[in-house]
Amino acid sequence: MVVTLSQQNEKLCVGVLALQGAFIEHVHILKRLPEVAEAILVRTQEQLESVDALIIPGGESTAMALIAERCGLFEPLRKFTRSKPTWGTCAGMILLANEASKTKKGGQQLLGGLDIAVNRNQFGSQVDSFETDLHMSAVLGESAPPFHAVFIRAPIVTALNSEDVQVLAKLEHQVGQTDTETIVAVRQGHLMATAFHPELTPDDRLHSYFVRLAQDYKGKSQDVVTMAN
């Protein structure tokens, strides 16, 4: 038991996929967290293999998928997301979803892993982008102040296709044609996704939550190895 505790407290190396998009913002938040030993930019397979957990940042999901394919990173990424903690914000959420609608002509490659369907660019063009508060009590606790969420040409979750998917956040107001109660953040085991951009606010609570999730996951997977031995 003592061993497990020390393993859970182990500091992590967290990677941020740096093919295109707002990756440096994530790194700047991660560097502030005491649980993070190192935050590195991931552009190659070697870098990917060196990290305990990965964040797929906001950006253009089409551009990221195409660049990943061309530099041979797509399959390694898919493999990574099947076994290691990964968090996708906005474009990252789209890439982690098993299904996406309103994709480019000819469709879009997805990493998948999360049993959800997303609708890309739900709210309209950039003039419909917005910021709002979300309470997220499942993550932040009942009495915590809300999380200030920035939505940029954001997707939404349109369907949960497994009972394992836990809803972390819903919209609390109607936005344009999009209903209040629309799902905008989920978790399924070691995978997490948010339609908004926690990297665009000074609030690091969601990053902390993800890093703790990754620590738990690492602790557990090491337990399994220990027991098997």
Add this chain to the structure above:
Amino acid sequence: MAFNFSVPTNLTDITNGHAKPAQATFNVKTGLAQMLKGGVIMDVINAEQARIAEEAGACAVMALERVPADIRKNGGVARMSDPKMIKEIKAAVTIPVMAKVRIGHFVEAQILEAIGIDYIDESEVLTPADELHHINKHNFKVPYVCGAKNLGEALRRISEGAAFIRTKGEAGTGNVVEAVRHIRTVNSEIRRAASMGDEELFAYAKELQAPYHLLKESARLGRLPVVNFAAGGVATPADAALMMVWHGHFILAKVLWEVRVLWKGQLGCDGVFVGSGIFKSGDPAKRARAIGTFRRFISPILIPISINYSHVTYMSPPTSVPTVQAVTHYNDAKVLANVSEDLGEAMVGINISDLSEDQKLAKRGW
């Protein structure tokens, strides 16, 4: 934040503005620019080119009637594009669509905002509509990107409401020298500001004709306080990577004993605009040959993509995909060597010294 004067707390009655969804805040405007970072924004003149750009991995497209090289060649007054063409481009792609308006022409901007453009470029590439005033960009819900050739110009544009800056370069020349000059000018002026005391900064703000609070913020950050892309004359993948690289400088400042790292300098620009360099490489005949060579010899990841659009197959121009790869891997010379191979003829380009003063687009903007 230094963008706003900080009003003494509870001096006035303010309710929390963000409890309900708030649109068109500066945060939301700069947010999209942050998402575009590390990417390539390509000039396109129709829906087919926009699809090619999207398939090449562009993070956004800039819709315009003629690319800068053609504007140069044809002369005359260059104006906002036909809204119909912009709508077609918007319908064809899922990436953000930007479009240009003439400097000071706020009605063209209102029209673009009405058709749901994602970003407006108040651009020196079009013929200016006002030789004294830029658009008051705070009045718009849609965000703006503006060109700048030095720090003062960049900060004046931000003060007017621009949420995104691009260094100007000299558009439509295929010659990167002016782009390099403008980035170096902005960077060196920021480094100078970073080494100054407050009294000097007030004087420097006057010299640059820049708002003091934005100059102070740039000095503190060691960079422009909004996202900054390079533009104007980027013709090859190597040019694109050059815009991204910035070698670190450590400045010894103020106190002899205290080594302050004022410029960490891991970045040059945050991304790149490419225009004529993509769809104007060589003359058409040469370009066709270049594509031929390219298809025969280049490694599989660089094979130019051919895509189906409305039953017609278009061939991607040879530099589009490598340019995107070059911006991602700007600090990996091996990747750059790979993507630079066998691109065929680049656009011919123009020497800046061959341009008369009135042909220099970068001079427009005040």
